[in-house]
Amino acid sequence: MQWIGAGSTAVYKTPMEEKIFDLQDLKPGWVWLAGAGPGDPGLLTLYCVRALQQADAVVYDALVGADVLKLAREDCLLIYAGKRGGKPSAQQPDISARLIALAREGKRVLRLKGGDPFVFGRGGEEALALREAGIPFRIVPGVTAGIAGLAYAGIPLTHRDTNHAATFLTGHNAMGVVPDSVDWRALATGAPVIVMYMAMKHIEAICNRLMRAGRRADEKLAFISSATTADQRVVVTTLGEAAETARREGVGPPAIVVLGAVVGLHEDLDWLPAALADMEGR
Numbered sequence: 037m038q039w040i041g042a043g044s045t046a047v048y049k050t051p052m053e054e055k056i057f058d059l060q061d062l063k064p065g066w067v068w069l070a071g072a073g074p075g076d077p078g079l080l081t082l083y084c085v086r087a088l089q090q091a092d093a094v095v096y097d098a099l100v101g102a103d104v105l106k107l108a109r110e111d112c113l114l115i116y117a118g119k120r121g122g123k124p125s126a127q128q129p130d131i132s133a134r135l136i137a138l139a140r141e142g143k144r145v146l147r148l149k150g151g152d153p154f155v156f157g158r159g160g161e162e163a164l165a166l167r168e169a170g171i172p173f174r175i176v177p178g179v180t181a182g183i184a185g186l187a188y189a190g191i192p193l194t195h196r197d198t199n200h201a202a203t204f205l206t207g208h209n210a211m212g213v214v215p216d217s218v219d220w221r222a223l224a225t226g227a228p229v230i231v232m233y234m235a236m237k238h239i240e241a242i243c244n245r246l247m248r249a250g251r252r253a254d255e256k257l258a259f260i261s262s263a264t265t266a267d268q269r270v271v272v273t274t275l276g277e278a279a280e281t282a283r284r285e286g287v288g289p290p291a292i293v294v295l296g297a298v299v300g301l302h303e304d305l306d307w308l309p310a311a312l313a314d315m316e317g318r
Contacts, residue, residue, distance in 0.1 A: 059086055060083075062091055062144045062146065062174075065142055065171070066144060067138075067139050067145040067146075068087045068145070068173065068174045068176055069159050069174070070147065070175075070176035070178060071178015071179070072084060072104050073151065073179040074099075074184045079264065081176060081178065084178065087148075088107040088146065089107065089108075091112055091145065091146035092144045093113040093138045093144070094108050094113070094114050094145075094146045095115045095135060095147050096114065096148040097118050097148065098116075098150070099151070100148050113143075117134070128161060132165035132166070135147055135162065135171070136165065139171045150178075151179070151181050152177050152179065153175065153177070153178065155180040155233075181233070181263050181264075181292050182204050182231040182233060182292060184264050185260045185292040188268060189308070190303075190307055190308070191294055191299055191301060193229065194229070198229075199228035201227060203226075203227035203230050204232075205223070205231065205233070206232075207233060207234040207239070207242060225250050229297075230246075230295045231293070233292065235291075236287070243257075247275060252275065253277075254274050254276065255296070256275075256296070257273055257293065257299060258293070258302060259271045259291050261289075262291075266312060
């Protein structure tokens with residue numbers, strides 16, 4: 037390992053970085069908008085790990101786990117800016133203003149979001165605010181839960197025997213209600229697989245809209261809660277029974293919901309329990 041520079045501006049380079057990668061550094065006055073993935077620290081990108089090791093300040097969301105934050109420097113300023121439905125949350129303009137202020141102080145700033153910052157993560161809003169303020173920034177994509185959560189549940193997003201397309205849907209709009217701009221009939225008839233983010237609060241209304249638009253009530257649906265973590269739970273049901281199943285089984289956020297024939301592959305491809313058991317047996 038090697039430290040380049042000295043003091044607060046020192047940059048840590050791992051042996052792998054020294055030998056293989058020529059990665060950009062997070063510099064003073066810059067903000068990196070990065071995705072931390074859905075939970076498993078092993079899904080972090082190299083750029084996200086690099087930023088965690090270099091940042092003077094990390095502004096992080098509710099879904100960023102403690103194991104991820106442990107990768108930050110010991111003297112790093114950790115600032116919570118999480119948003120959780122029904123609970124007191126940081127306001128978006130305040131978060132953007134904080135990022136701008138930290139950067140203007142000459143700090144190396146990491147804005148860390150669960151999943152990917154540009155997939156229902158408001159990363160675009162923050163990037164526009166930084167641009168307007170003249171703050172240099174970089175976008176670091178992350179592994180989104182709509183892909184990784186399904187993979188960890190043994191549910192392929194696409195499978196050539198079932199679907200050649202998939203659609204991502206948010207369960208609420210900026211006002212916190214079911215999106216009224218969605219063409220539900222087009223969605224129901226044109227998307228063989230639908231992956232829903234932040235849908236638990238309005239799951240009954242969403243399922244009813246999909247069925248009224250033409251989806252079968254007996255079509256398979258899965259809830260994936262705490263995706264990619266040791267606490268992951270997969271509950272398989274049908275579209276018509278989804279709301280009742282969620283209530284009966286106590287399924288709540290954070291959860292990804294997937295509707296479509298690919299859910300039927302879960303039973304055969306559910307690999308995570310064996311992997312977790314193998315880790316415990318080491």
